[in-house]
Amino acid sequence: MADGQLKQIVNPDILALGTGSFLGIPTVVLIAGVLAFAVAFLVQRTTFGRQIVAIGGNRSASALSGLPVKRVLIGVYILCGVMAALAGILATARLTASDPSSLGTLMELSAITAVVVGGTPLNGGSIRVLGTVAGALLMQLLRATLVKHDLPDSTAQIAQAAIIIAAVYVARERRSR
Known part of the structure; x- marks a missing residue:
């Protein structure tokens, strides 16, 4: 798509994510804060979060106790992929360009x-x-x-x-x- 080259971002909506602010707080910081609190809520207050912690502590014991280990792990990988995609979008918006060869290295x-x-x-x-x-x-x-x-x-x-x-x-x- 970009042939490994730097690609300038011109979409004003994406640029607003990286350069905009609300009440003097950068939009990127607000989004990261909301996501951090959402993940904290997920981990501490939901069954799925408790399952993640249990599986992270001892996968074998979790499987033996009847937790759906594979399903939870797939959910975690999906969540990680979504978060990585959001991080990539926010980093690209903040830098106003994408660099597929070095961004995130x-x-x-x-x-x-x-x-x-x-x-x-x-x-x-x-x-x-x-x-x-x-x-x-x-x-x-x-x-x-x-x-x-x-x-x-x-x-x-x-x-x-x-x-x-x-x-x-x-x-x-x-x-x-």
Whole structure:
């Protein structure tokens, strides 16, 4: 479609998502906030959310207790796909262009770090959505601070890796007590 080239966005509705604001708050921030609260509600207040947590904690025990593991996992993958599509649309709207070859590259490390910093254990069993949002904000603050001091992006990646290692160590120490 774009042949791997940068494609300028000219649709005013999509551009409004990335550049608009409501009561001084950027539209992208409002949408992300609404989605975060919707996911937090889904996880904490619905049967589907409880099933996700149970399956994340112990898939075999969940299957043995009668939970529809495959159906829940398919639902989770669909939800992840929808969220990824929305994130792509919002990122494209914010940048006013799409770059299929590099948009989102190396975001995995930032995502994992945000989850770990937010307090969600890597081995499953609980989900802390708002903690993850706080972790993501902290990671963006770290990245912005490093960019402000003219440090290369690789420095942020090293810092994120160190944070993950420290979080894994702390989690292991807590489990051993």
